[in-house]
Amino acid sequence: MGIDRRTLLQAAGVTLGAVALGAPALAQSDPKPIRIGMLFPRTGDLALLGEAQANGALIAIDMANDAGGINGRRIEVVRADAPTPNAAVAEATRLISSENIKILVGSYASAIASSVVGVAERSGVIHWEVGAIADSLTQRGFKNVFRTCATAGQTGQLGFDFALNYLFPKLSLTKKTARIALVHEDSEFGSTVAKSLTSRANELGVSFTTYAYTKDTNDLSPVVLKLRDAGTDVLLSVQYINDAVLFWRQARQLDLNVKAHVGLGAGHFENSFPKAVGADADGIFISGPPLDLNPAGLTSEGAALAEQFYSRYQKKHGEKASSVAMLGFAGTIMLTQFVLPNAKDPDDPASVRAAALAVDKPKGSTPAGWGVKFNPPGENGGQNERAFWIIRQWQNGALQTIYPEELASVKPIMVPLPEWASR
Amino acid sequence: MDIFLQLALSGLLLGGIYGLLSLGLTLVFGVTRIVNFAHGEFVMLGMYLSYFLWQLGFDPYLTAPVAFFVCLAVGVVTQHFVLRRTLTMPHFVQVFVTIGISVVMQSAAQLLFTSDFYFVRPSYGNAIVKLGTARLPLTMVIAAALAFVGTALVHLFLKKTHIGAAIRATAQDPYAANVVGIDIKKVYAVTFGVGIGCAGLAGALLAPIYPVYPTVGLAYSLISFVVVVLGGLGSLPGALLGGLVVGLLETFSAYYVSPEAKEATYFTIFILVLLLRPAGLFGLRGSETMGANH
Numbered sequence: 001m002g003i004d005r006r007t008l009l010q011a012a013g014v015t016l017g018a019v020a021l022g023a024p025a026l027a028q029s030d031p032k033p034i035r036i037g038m039l040f041p042r043t044g045d046l047a048l049l050g051e052a053q054a055n056g057a058l059i060a061i062d063m064a065n066d067a068g069g070i071n072g073r074r075i076e077v078v079r080a081d082a083p084t085p086n087a088a089v090a091e092a093t094r095l096i097s098s099e100n101i102k103i104l105v106g107s108y109a110s111a112i113a114s115s116v117v118g119v120a121e122r123s124g125v126i127h128w129e130v131g132a133i134a135d136s137l138t139q140r141g142f143k144n145v146f147r148t149c150a151t152a153g154q155t156g157q158l159g160f161d162f163a164l165n166y167l168f169p170k171l172s173l174t175k176k177t178a179r180i181a182l183v184h185e186d187s188e189f190g191s192t193v194a195k196s197l198t199s200r201a202n203e204l205g206v207s208f209t210t211y212a213y214t215k216d217t218n219d220l221s222p223v224v225l226k227l228r229d230a231g232t233d234v235l236l237s238v239q240y241i242n243d244a245v246l247f248w249r250q251a252r253q254l255d256l257n258v259k260a261h262v263g264l265g266a267g268h269f270e271n272s273f274p275k276a277v278g279a280d281a282d283g284i285f286i287s288g289p290p291l292d293l294n295p296a297g298l299t300s301e302g303a304a305l306a307e308q309f310y311s312r313y314q315k316k317h318g319e320k321a322s323s324v325a326m327l328g329f330a331g332t333i334m335l336t337q338f339v340l341p342n343a344k345d346p347d348d349p350a351s352v353r354a355a356a357l358a359v360d361k362p363k364g365s366t367p368a369g370w371g372v373k374f375n376p377p378g379e380n381g382g383q384n385e386r387a388f389w390i391i392r393q394w395q396n397g398a399l400q401t402i403y404p405e406e407l408a409s410v411k412p413i414m415v416p417l418p419e420w421a422s423r
Numbered sequence: 424m425d426i427f428l429q430l431a432l433s434g435l436l437l438g439g440i441y442g443l444l445s446l447g448l449t450l451v452f453g454v455t456r457i458v459n460f461a462h463g464e465f466v467m468l469g470m471y472l473s474y475f476l477w478q479l480g481f482d483p484y485l486t487a488p489v490a491f492f493v494c495l496a497v498g499v500v501t502q503h504f505v506l507r508r509t510l511t512m513p514h515f516v517q518v519f520v521t522i523g524i525s526v527v528m529q530s531a532a533q534l535l536f537t538s539d540f541y542f543v544r545p546s547y548g549n550a551i552v553k554l555g556t557a558r559l560p561l562t563m564v565i566a567a568a569l570a571f572v573g574t575a576l577v578h579l580f581l582k583k584t585h586i587g588a589a590i591r592a593t594a595q596d597p598y599a600a601n602v603v604g605i606d607i608k609k610v611y612a613v614t615f616g617v618g619i620g621c622a623g624l625a626g627a628l629l630a631p632i633y634p635v636y637p638t639v640g641l642a643y644s645l646i647s648f649v650v651v652v653l654g655g656l657g658s659l660p661g662a663l664l665g666g667l668v669v670g671l672l673e674t675f676s677a678y679y680v681s682p683e684a685k686e687a688t689y690f691t692i693f694i695l696v697l698l699l700r701p702a703g704l705f706g707l708r709g710s711e712t713m714g715a716n717h
Binding site (some may be wrong): 045186211212213214216217218219220221222223224225229241242245249250251253254255272275276278280397 | 426549559633677682685
């Protein structure tokens with residue numbers, strides 16, 4: 001029995017191999033498309049933003065195909081749905097083994113990406129991550145995993161750099177005099193960002209006070225009162241939407257007046273936040289993926305790509321591109337514009353990897369403001385070391401880009417934040 | 424001293440809200456002996472009702488009675504078609520049935536309203552009541568005050584009306600109540616309806632304070648169970664007092680110990696109370712075992 005099955009499997013393997021070998025031979029007469037697998041959550045809780053990111057990525061593919069493809073070969077996208085880590089593993093395996101995909105683009109969520117990268121690495125297939133930010137993705141020593149966007153750890157760095165370089169001079173504060181507080185919810189997410197903030201603060205020699213709380217709370221007045229007692233000048237917060245809303249409402253109710261509030265979590269980022277607190281959102285800084293950058297801070301190439309992206313997205317989807325879509329686009333355009341055209345054989349992962357590692361583009365070359373330079377395999381291998389997050393600010397119910405200054409689209413408002421009594 | 428006053432008043436308001444949340448749960452348990460795990464989902468229903476009516480231009484406090492009566496009707500219907508059939512079955516059947524109802528309601532909310540957060544924001548949503556140096560949000564003051572009024576009204580309903588007397592009789596001994604001619608099926612339906620109505624009312628009063636989303640009821644169910652068991656199973660004043668105890672414990676321990684310690688604090692007290700006084704702080708001795716024989 002066992003021998004029979006093995007023989008059968010071998011026969012199947014030989015047949016599949018023959019089919020795979022036969023494909024390039026056929027390509028000589030009629031250029032075969034380059035096939036790319038796209039793996040994003042299309043159903044379930046993550047679908048809304050996962051789909052937005054995929055839409056951004058697909059604009060990059062459209063642009064490559066409209067320009068005649070990669071060296072004359074069109075890109076054909078094979079899509080899959082990855083609502084959960086388990087589904088992601090199954091679908092990645094399917095794309096690799098039955099669709100014969102050599103490059104996977106994904107995947108919006110860190111939980112999804114974490115499980116896909118293992119499959120890709122084992123199968124010797126490239127995983128091109130455009131949106132998942134967990135630091136660990138590029139710390140597992142994999143050589144086939146590339147990440148185009150910045151990481152969760154960089155959020156903490158940005159928070160203190162922004163406070164020190166930008167806010168302190170405007171508020172006449174110094175490292176010694178400023179009373180800084182960090183408020184964070186204590187789940188994995190909040191604690192990770194808080195840790196990265198703490199290590200950056202230690203590097204910079206800044207001291208601050210931390211207040212952690214559980215996010216399913218019905219009352220944050222004790223936290224607000226402690227911050228009020230301490231006379232906090234600059235407030236950094238890592239919160240989800242529920243607690244962010246509760247906190248800021250209670251800050252008003254209990255008259256907690258800070259000079260600046262920088263939100264480093266997911267809570268202040270979505271439109272739900274100004275919907276919940278109205279004009280009280282104005283003046284809050286948030287960190288996050290780049291969008292609406294000043295074209296003057298981009299290279300001519302980056303500015304042209306940005307313009308095309310915004311207009312194509314508006315035309316195709318009838319709405320303005322979000323920052324989540326921008327991550328999808330900026331990451332995928334790196335692949336189609338800078339990597340694949342220079343790969344000797346775009347169907348061979350080894351030559352795609354070599355081409356990716358050879359890219360060296362300065363800051364501002366992509367529509368997200370980033371440059372492109374991937375770390376070689378090893379420590380944090382495959383991470384784009386020229387990616388970063390930016391700071392935006394709620395102004396009249398909309399987010400505006402503030403920092404880094406060369407990419408700022410407008411001037412900040414409400415620095416310092418006015419006291420509640422006068423709002 | 425200023426901070427003490429603020430914490431005490433904040434704790435009392437939060438406790439009032441917990442009492443309001445627990446009123447319906449304790450009523451349903453006290454009479455029908457059903458531990459309603461879908462309680463929080465009926466609160467959620469009240470919150471969504473308040474949100475959609477507010478979208479249509481109605482003030483959230485005008486819609487609160489609407490939420491009460493709509494949820495009362497939903498409660499009666501649920502009791503009639505689902506729970507009535509489980510009355511003679513073992514308790515764990517009722518537990519699973521109410522858990523089932525809670526899952527169905529959550530999923531339905533997710534399908535109908537998506538998992539977005541909704542917010543009710545009346546023009547006076549930021550109004551503050553000042554008491555000495557303490558600052559209290561008007562919306563919470565109203566909710567806590569109505570918790571007292573609601574408890575008093577339900578208490579009067581039980582003491583002064585004919586159906587109230589029938590409900591109390593059924594709670595004491597359903598068999599004897601049946602023998603003297605009380606229609607205990609009707610009593611169960613009315614009690615469940617009023618209990619769910621209270622949950623809906625609580626939801627409507629919470630909508631201007633907290634965001635509305637499909638799984639919002641989970642947290643409310645947990646806290647209501649703690650409050651009801653702490654206060655005494657089936658005791659109406661117990662629910663209110665239990666709520667106040669938990670609210671005060673929360674604010675004081677969060678301020679003086681750590682915001683992360685508040686749940687540990689009130690659960691520790693909760694376990695101690697269960698060990699030393701199994702009937703809860705204000706329950707009649709032995710009430711925790713009542714109903715185990717039918």
